[in-house]
Amino acid sequence: ATPSRFTVYQKFPSADAAEKRIFARFRKDGSLPLDGFDVDLTYNRGGIHRRTGLTPPTYKFDKVPQKADVQFSDVTKGTPLPDASQRSVLFDPPYQIRKPSSGADKSIRDVKDLGIFPDLPSAVNTWTSGVREASRILKRGGTFMVKIQDLQMDRGMQRKLSVPATQHIIDTATRHGFSIVDKATKRNPHARSSGKAARTSFVNYIIFKKD
Secondary structure (H helix, E strand, O other): OOOOOOEEEOOOOOHHHHHHHHHHHHHHOOOOOOOOOOEEOOOOOOHHHHHHOOOOOOEEEEOOOOOOOOEEOOOOOOOOOOOOOEEEEEEOOOOEEOOOOOHHHOOHHHHHOOOEEOOHHHHHHHHHHHHHHHHHHEEEEEEEEEEEEOEEEEOOOOEEEEOOHHHHHHHHHHHOOEEEEEEEEEEEEOOOOOOOOOOEEEEEEEEEEEO
């Protein structure tokens, strides 16, 4: 069952400060391993480890490795790790959904697909695959942490897509033998842009245990 403790961190000078506080609380409460994660399925440049003071993971994977010590792995196809071999896994997948840019404004993030999904099925496939792979490689009693955001943006359609990514992760994890042991939310207020209403997004941090 979902624990009654559900903390929203919003009164901090920066989003990074809130994230650091969340991880400090998780570690103090014993929800996270003090020595960091064994595996990061979507490492990118390791920002989350650097911001929170975590020891870098033993196994760093990414679809487009940004550093020499990061191994190539498309999470939708799995990793080379053996079944039931790891104690802890971090999954911090992309969350934005928008049509790829074209022409002169085509960005490197679009080209390499580091943080943007072209459509909802691609996003759901990645989210589902990450949970499935974590279930496969974790030992019984292992820790699985997911960082996920619900608010998505679609540039081409000029509207916001409200996709329940967090609930999808929770439902998928439950089907794959996980139980929630802790969670927290970081509130990200966004500045009001010209002619548009200000918006707020919420980043959820969920910790599961492998049953």
